[in-house]
Amino acid sequence: MSAIQDLILTTIDAHGAIEDTAALRINGQPVDQLQVIGVLNSLTAREVVSFTILDAEYWLLSEEGNKVVEHGSPEVMVFNAIPEGEDGISIPELQKLVGESYKFGQGAAFKNKWIKKSAAGFARATDSVVDSTRNELIAIRDGKVLAEKIMTDYKKKKLIDKKKTSSYNVVKGPKFTTTLAKEETDISQEMILSGEWKTAQFKKYNFAPGVTGVVPRGGYLHPLMKVREEFRQIFLELGFTEMPTNKFVDSSFWNFDALFQPQQHPARDAHDTFFLKDPATDRKYPRDYLERVKKVHSEGGYGSIGYVMDWKEEEAEKLLLRTHTTAISSNMLYQLAQEKEFRPVKYFSIDRVFRNETTDATHLAEFHQLEGVVADRGLTLGDLIGTLHSFFQKLGIPKIKFKPAFNPYTEPSMEIFSWHDGLGKWVEIGNSGMFRPEMLRPMGLPEDVSVIAWGLGVERPTMIKYGYDDIRELLGHKVNIDMVQKNPICRLDKKMGREL
Ligand SMILES: N[C@@H](Cc1ccccc1)C(=O)O
Incomplete structure (x- = not known):
């Protein structure tokens, strides 16, 4: 029996049902829901369980969003690159320090009134800044859903993506058991010789419309x-x-x-x-x-x-x-x-x-x-x-x-x-x-x-x-x-x- 099937059956046995298979863990790791549905389909065919699909959405940081978490948002990078004092820094130097994020970060920092024009180029306009973008992205990464306006804004900026998942709510079927016998697909010569066929359980044929069987191989040269x-x-x-x-x-x-x-x-x-x-x-x-x-x-x-x-x-x-x-x-x-x-x-x-x-x-x-x-x-x-x-x-x-x-x-x-x-x-x-x-x-x-x-x-x-x-x-x-x-x-x- 597979570990997942085992887990599903013992969990239902202990709790009467599984509210959401997304909560299932093997060795502390979430269980792959694709494997879960495979097991559920075969258990349902044998009337051991029945299940309903739970669709869920969650947010994931994009590659860009992960960069912000790692290095800070562009506007903060620009602010941090400018030395304290009224003289500030020349634009080419600042560009060099901030790199790719400069173009985007400079505008935002200026709009936030974090920086101002100076004799050299730009100087700081405030003592310190808070990287709220980074803080919010960290919260999203950890599973928080923020105000809709914030979420759509970050989505527009391609910092986050919406993902869909399915997990399952599972209840007992009429033939529920935790000791499921192995099902044989075919009768074999060995089973006939050993007499095992008398007690073996066989998989039911699936005559559902649209189900195609394995095409028999034939026509090969001896x-x-x-x-x-x-x-x-x-x-x-x-x-x-x-x-x-x-x-x-x-x-x-x-x-x-x-x-x-x-x-x-x-x-x-x-x-x-x-x-x-x-x-x-x-x-x-x-x-x-x-x-x-x-x-x-x-x-x-x-x-x-x-x-x-x-x-x-x-x-x-x-x-x-x-x-x-x-x-x-x-x-x-x-x-x-x-x-x-x-x-x-x-x-x-x-x-x-x-x-x-x-x-x-x-x-x-x-x-x-x-x-x-x-x-x-x-x-x-x-x-x-x-x-x-x-x-x-x-x-x-x-x-x-x-x-x-x-x-x-x-x-x-x-x-x-x-x-x-x-x-x-x-x-x-x-x-x-x-x-x-x-x-x-x-x-x-x-x-x-x-x-x-x-x-x-x-x-x-x-x-x-x-x-x-x-x-x-x-x-x-x-x-x-x-x-x-x-x-x-x-x-x-x-x-x-x-x-x-
Ligand atoms: N006819 C021999 C083989 C053989 C063929 C031709 C010449 C010599 C020997 C055999 O059956 O083993």
């Missing part, structure tokens, strides 16, 4: 969409073309087999991958390409011995929710290989992928991946490292390092780590490598063409940027709207409306 757009801009600036990412469902063929991922690989287990029940299979892949993929898996080729195991189309035709965006890359590279003449490409994609994970604060069964693919003649691991450096530089991650890793479809492979200032350690942010000939040659890409590629999750940088510590909040309905508003998106494009 943090993931913002980060996705930032990534997209970086790729576009680097001259990359976006791959179409419009299907979540693909066959195991494009998601695994085309990438030379062995059919016995644990990732192809239902524990890790979501397979479809109905339809469960699809054979939308070229037969001749399928034959070449089958061959490289089971028998090898292009300098590889393959996996020396049976390869079954029944595994390849299984439909699944794509487990990585590399399924899109394999499709696009195959299409590129079918063009009459090879042309270098730089592709990227940013989209959702799915894995059969137990969800917790850092894992979800669906998340977003960002992928880059560059195909050209004569690319080396140095190109991959250099491209990643410039890419992460643009992303605002200047410190990266690589660690040798293994992927069925890349050789060499490198995990990408970035230095995390907040955590004070290196964190894994992605994976990369050079696609293997066992993947590229069956597609029909020329022997001297190499493809470098990398992929990273979108959620982790988004969580860091927008202050989430639970990934489930990011993809659930509990959007941290304040964080979203603090980070307005720079650009919007039509494509962004597609998802989420």
Whole structure:
């Protein structure tokens, strides 16, 4: 409860009413009446008190009036500046002594017969004077109201100003109490969980005409969409073309087999991958390409011995929710290989992928991946490292390092780590490598063409940027709207409306 509300309620309790709130004091200081009316309005709405407005006027010294109190009135200043005796003082000297007030003070002092002309200029015409203006202004400052004529005269001379105030007369309302329960505005999750809502008192809705509520905020971009757009801009600036990412469902063929991922690989287990029940299979892949993929898996080729195991189309035709965006890359590279003449490409994609994970604060069964693919003649691991450096530089991650890793479809492979200032350690942010000939040659890409590629999750940088510590909040309905508003998106494009 506010100190003012407390004071109002206890005063009424002790005296039955408050005659004039102007008399209220906290620590000896008068209480701000603007705060008083705020409290009174809310207490009145709850019928705890009712009040009437007391309008009052009071006088205040102007800046000029305060100067008179401090230095004396101009005519007294002029009188005091003239030395005793008949000779008096020269006008320029007197002007210099009195300063600004001279012009006004000299006339008044002369009119009052306090000073007279002398040989030098002016001499005193009386022994002493009384500064009644100053005395009266002091009285006004201390709250006295003098005769109307005097007041209007000083007002005309701009020595005093009239001010208006409001204070209040307060009496008990029908529901008067000194122990006022806190009123809740909204029911919260915590109140529901604790059961507090059962006894809590809620503020009444105010349907009074002309009362407007808070305009609900809405229409903001999801943090993931913002980060996705930032990534997209970086790729576009680097001259990359976006791959179409419009299907979540693909066959195991494009998601695994085309990438030379062995059919016995644990990732192809239902524990890790979501397979479809109905339809469960699809054979939308070229037969001749399928034959070449089958061959490289089971028998090898292009300098590889393959996996020396049976390869079954029944595994390849299984439909699944794509487990990585590399399924899109394999499709696009195959299409590129079918063009009459090879042309270098730089592709990227940013989209959702799915894995059969137990969800917790850092894992979800669906998340977003960002992928880059560059195909050209004569690319080396140095190109991959250099491209990643410039890419992460643009992303605002200047410190990266690589660690040798293994992927069925890349050789060499490198995990990408970035230095995390907040955590004070290196964190894994992605994976990369050079696609293997066992993947590229069956597609029909020329022997001297190499493809470098990398992929990273979108959620982790988004969580860091927008202050989430639970990934489930990011993809659930509990959007941290304040964080979203603090980070307005720079650009919007039509494509962004597609998802989420
Ligand atoms: N597909 C890999 C990332 C990757 C992409 C391209 C090349 C190498 C690795 C993953 O899901 O982690």
